[in-house]
Amino acid sequence: MGIKDKGMRKNFIERMLGPIASMSLVFLLGIALTLIITGMPAFREVGVLKFIFGNEWRPTFDPPYFGIWPLIVASFIVTFGAILFAVPIGVASAIYTAEIASPGVRETIKPVMELLASIPSVVFGFFGIVFISPILQKVLGLPTGLNGLNAAIILGLMAVPTVASITEDAISAVSKDLRNASYALGANKWETIVKTVVPAAKSGIFTAVILGVSRAMGETMTVLMAAGGARGVPSSIFVPMRPMTATIAGEMGEAVIGSTHYHALFAIGFVLFAINVIFNLAAEYVKKGGNK
Amino acid sequence: WKWPWQQQKSNVVSIQGSTTNLPITQKAAEDYMKVNKDIEISVRGGGSGVGIAGIIDGACDIGNSSRAIKSKEIMNARAKGVNPHETVIARDGMAIVVHPSNSLKNITVDQIQAIYTGQIKRWSQLGGADEPIVVVSRDTSSGTYEVFNELVLKGSKLRTDCIMTVSNREVAETVKNTNGAIGYVGLAFLSDGLNTVTVEGITASNATINNKTYKLARELYVYTNGPPAGNAKAFIDYILSEAGQKIVADVGYVPLR
Amino acid sequence: MEITGNKKGKREFQQSLGFVALQMCLLAVIISLGVLLVFIFVKGIGVINPDFFIKFPEDGMSSGGIFPAILGTLLLSLVAVFFAVPMGVLTAVWLVEYSTSYKMVRILRIGINSLAGVPSIVFGLFGLAFFVKFMGFGPSLLSGGLSLGVLILPTVIRTSEEALLTVPVSFKEASLGLGATRWETVYRIILPNSISGILTGIILSVGRAAGETAPILMTGATFFTMRLPNSLFSEVMALPYHIYALMTEGTHPNQLAIAYGTAVVLMMLVLVINSIAIYIRIMARRARQW
């Protein structure tokens, strides 16, 4: 049997794969490095702790204050609010479309939701300002409707399609076997959904939430416009606030390049990236746990 | 050292920077190119910082800015052998606006300062209704804010619950939609649904701004590397010309004359 | 055996209640998204007419059309796709089929996922530093497209990876078992069978690229130019930037309507592209039998 090697069979593209892959990884690494390198001077000048836990963000004040604690808190409030809004509603509507709605309804709703996922965020932001904010102001009797809640609702709205679409995938992917097992034990449809299907899809739903949250966390223009932008440490979700991304997007164009302010904005980007990494690590961990 | 594809396009004028200046430059470019068909002008925003950085980096021919160049930027420029040159192309006044339901007619600069630093929190303190004042400002990094900071705040800290917005239009929309709101916008953004307040008894107008009786006035600049030359000079001259200044007025800013 | 009984018990009531609750949630979503759509359409539909699609902006962008912006967005998306797709897909191929360290792939995957949550403006800054300045492309179609390309790269890589992974290992083994090399297997078996998934990912990324403002703000999109692009180094107008600028700094009342109208056009554009994606997805799923 002739099995001796007579030279490698490898073609050009195959040889190029490694370099191309490394190149694109270099690009991505470049992004991360851009954040780190450009952000580093800010950490150096301000001090890491003072930067992260500092209470005041006054980059153009004299002397400037570079404390992003209010921004971090705002980011969390807004993101958390968005989750509170988007997750139950997104998951619930996904359950409805996947399990209860007729196939026709299902095939229509899903693409429509996916379409909404690509509306430019300025439009969402403006919608927040001129449509939702006055409603909030009147209904809740607040001085202003431009606040964390407004941003949370809009971000939630933006995240709902992501959450719902991926959740729907996850729920549809739950094997028929499990449903059958539940029905065969005498459970009705509702019991089957609540006690079997949803728990079984929880890892997929979790992914949906993570991705929805990522979308919400990385979103700039919308929060910039809708959250009000006040820079104090927010006392509640009902006051104007200024999340990290809004700060980056709003101030990047005007910052004096090379100034501490400029570096600080990158440093915020880096903090955001770090939070994302932690988030994804956690997600990976939870997902692995869920599959066991 | 240059990449082979880096070429100098002689018939192109590239402008970037302040969003405040954008309407002027855009319209001017539009009209200018109608006449000078061989010239290509591209107008980009980005913000005043980007405009000045563009000059320093040589990324553009003309940098728009709604604030004056800062010393740090000048130092940067010098270090790179760039010599920023400033030209004022228009003036702008910041009108103080409140919600139409507000009965306030006049306000002093000190009062504005008190409001924006948080010493005055309710309209009742100014003789109005007993409701909280919702303070709306431009973002601290915008050129507009720089001017407001210089003329009104005079170095004191802006209150932290102040609503910060990215654009004049947003300020206008927010004030329109919020009962207790107060804000400042460029003259071009005054519209129905906004109540304009006199400052120290003076109404913002072309005349009061040009003669500096209106306290809250500012200038809009373009920067070039060295005194304007060639196509850039031609275009800046066009803005400064009669036709150009008419555009300034049309767009809603205050012409230099 | 007792199997008869009334069907209106407590459990059935609970079920009906649950269904209603779910339905309410779906309705809430549909209504709010519907309101948003109606909002945009009502405000923007007024400016939409044939001229709007084929004319240049006029009178300080307070009238005329948005043709250069439509074209610019298309071109930017094209550049982004031509950059990100081969690169992303081949990277995914490498990650899935060639890389030898599972641990490394995992780390990379987390990194790539995390990048998907980084604000897009960071990608713009990267593009500014790398393409505009370092590579010397200047602010141009090329720089802007490439910056968008880098923005969608993580998405393309991730979706391609997922798509590649859905190809049953058994196909791969069968091919290798017949004496095919790794590349032959990738090229003849794995790629053809994951192409639908990859395409879906690509086209969704295009939607994203078409709708993004921040990355092109500093790298290639111009607010206004009278010239249509004639090379990769030309600057172009773009729809999302157009919307952004008009909405935020437009001084003319008509500009707001134009902004909304442009948003409608952008959505229509994305819808067209997406519908291709959805169509391909339906067809691919129907054709897929394993």
Place this chain on the structure above:
Amino acid sequence: MSEEPKITVRNFNAYYSGKMALKDVNIDIPENKIMAMIGPSGCGKSTFLRSLNRMNDLIEGFTVTGGMMIDGKNIYDKDVDVTKLRRNVGMVFQKPNPFPKTIFENIAYGLKINKLCKSRDELSGKVEESLKEAGLWEEVKDELNKSAFALSGGQQQRLCIARAMVVRPEIILMDEPTASLDPISTAKIEELIQELKKSYTIVIVTHNMQQAARVADRTAFFMLGEMVEYSDTSVMFTKPEKKITEEYITGRFG
């Protein structure tokens, strides 16, 4: 078979969207016996089985005519509560399909759904009992709170059997319960099935003739939706009545 059969099927026809899947099936299944169904793929075995607990109701366009009586009551009568029926007719599937919950929760599921337990103690008691019945208790008693997925395939299938049993059905249906298991696990399940007939009436579908031969008391041979032969298992496999049965079981068919 002097006594009343547990299950009586009379002139039973089943259709998927009008397409006939079972044709005029008549069968009596005695209590506490194991009946096996064999036959070529697509002959309607699963359809028959799933008709017995009306699982096929979930399939759109599925209709039946004729009667399927359990203890003399036609399960297709209007006044039948399907969830009650399903509680009384347990089902075990081809692939072990434990819920993604703990072992304990898997078993407790049916009890909770059907509110069969008043106290936590009663619940644990019943769970333990059914795990013992399924011969799984010794293997899992110390890890009731571990995920059911941590069990091997064979253990999972026994868990599923325990899960079906804990609600005390009277009939257990099994659709190729060992199709995805290795021979050792299969042997264990077969042993268990033979144990179970002391308390349950069991209907089992299997592709594996030898398995039918091993476990069943009576065997039915289906073809093209019809029941061709229904005999005592030993008769079926040593001297079947019909030539076609003989051909099928000796592998001469097809």
Place this chain on the structure above:
Amino acid sequence: MSEEPKITVRNFNAYYSGKMALKDVNIDIPENKIMAMIGPSGCGKSTFLRSLNRMNDLIEGFTVTGGMMIDGKNIYDKDVDVTKLRRNVGMVFQKPNPFPKTIFENIAYGLKINKLCKSRDELSGKVEESLKEAGLWEEVKDELNKSAFALSGGQQQRLCIARAMVVRPEIILMDEPTASLDPISTAKIEELIQELKKSYTIVIVTHNMQQAARVADRTAFFMLGEMVEYSDTSVMFTKPEKKITEEYITGRFG
């Protein structure tokens, strides 16, 4: 076994990331014979099989020591071209895995990859020939351009066998080739396997002892990575040497 064996395995050990999966296996497989491997789940049958065409090279951390000789050449030598080896050692998998292409293209794939045909005519000729060998020609000759997925499971598996054969390997490895098939299709495949030994040396892994008994000339019993017994099939199943083998094949084990 007077003549030189086709496959000679000597002191073969296999490890997954250092964890031993095969321990000191020694086996001779004669040419044109069928060898079956049986043993409990996880005993290393698949590992052994997949070592024979180095399919396990694809698994990270897989290492071997000892020798695996085919025609006296150690396939783990440095100078062995793995793709050539795999062409000469065909493989058929548990679940039929036709490519999502036409029937014709499925068979033609290996020929094209290995550039074994000069003309279109030669290609069709070889495709037809191998389909005939696999006993599939009569069933598919009029629909060579239909998707392979349109075939039944059993037909798909025969297609996969034809696909493996068309490149004229000398050895065919089969890992539970009928595990997912119904008994009729299984019987057909078993018949085919017995036909094939005229031209090929066949190694087959099966969970189904009876299948090993039916098709193999020689049978190896593995346990915990070790080869416990390797005998003529009839000896193995009527009077195995080792007690543990006897226990396993009579189902007393475990």
Place this chain on the structure above:
Amino acid sequence: MERHFDEELKALKKNILNMASMVDELTGRAIKALKERDEALAEEVEKADEVVDLLEIEIDKQCLDLMARRQPLAIDLRFITSVMKINNDLERIGDLATTIAHKSRILLKYPPLKPLIDIPRMADMVREMIKESVNALVERDSVKAMKIIEMDNEVDSLYVQVFREILTYMMENNENIKSGIELILIAKYIERMADHVTNIAEDIVYMIEGKTIKHGFETIDRAGGA
């Protein structure tokens, strides 16, 4: 469907037919040796038994092998178990033929009692039965098999006749006792042979029909009956 198994079954059938014809021939030769007082032939027959024995073991092994390897059911199972039993009976017939050959060598020591007619006739009948049973097996003809069972009765009555006749010779002359006893035993052996063939026929009927007709029972073992 033509099965590989069928080939193996064919091989088995061939062997059992082979066995039957060997035994048949052996019987014929043993009787010939007896009748013609041919010592050499008798010795040959005695030796030939070894071949039959070997074939018996071979067939037995084959059956066991098929049972282990093919898990036969229904007709296949009945065929193989029947062959096992038939094999056993044939071997016993072979043994008896050998014993007859042995006895015929002993008889050489004595003068011939009388010309042998009935004993060879019995033997012929047995051989006829063997042949018929082979036919019944090949043709799967249970009617033929049933006829064999009837033939056994004829052999039995012939045996009684032979017994009486020889007894008379023995009573007539004391000299004849020894050879007479041997002859009676030989007749008995042939009668046994017939019994064995009857067993074979019963097995064949069982194989074909799936019902037991042994010991004169026709057992009803269908559960419900067709």
Place this chain on the structure above:
Amino acid sequence: MERHFDEELKALKKNILNMASMVDELTGRAIKALKERDEALAEEVEKADEVVDLLEIEIDKQCLDLMARRQPLAIDLRFITSVMKINNDLERIGDLATTIAHKSRILLKYPPLKPLIDIPRMADMVREMIKESVNALVERDSVKAMKIIEMDNEVDSLYVQVFREILTYMMENNENIKSGIELILIAKYIERMADHVTNIAEDIVYMIEGKTIKHGFETIDRAGGA
């Protein structure tokens, strides 16, 4: 692992042991009837054969059933096929016992030839052999089974002795010829019984060891040999 199958095998074993003890007892009673010239007992024995026959059919069916339903392999397969053969042999022994009973009734027509000593001794030996074979089967003891095969030789030599003795009586007195022949046949039957037990023992050895010791061959049928 305890298997359900084991229970069925146990039931089978119980049946075959039952069969053995029935046959054993039948033999004892037949010989008793012969010795004590007890016609009633002889008749009883003749009738009891039917029970043995029924049990034989039952066991045969059971074996077939197990083979069809359990696909036995290795030891299980060897056990079942051995039981089938043992069953057959036991039934033949039962038949022989019945025949002895029948003959003993015929003998009543003649005066007793002499007090029977050796024939009962032969029978006792056969019964001993049956009992031992049962033990060998239960204890899976092939050594015991081999001993039975040796015992057969003793029975054989006893038979030769009996044959000679009766022959002498027959030669002495013509009157004795008829009863003598019957007695010789009875002795021959008992000798056959021993042969059958030998077969049983051989089957047991095969079952336990998996090797054929029939016909004095110890076949080497391991492929490589351990």
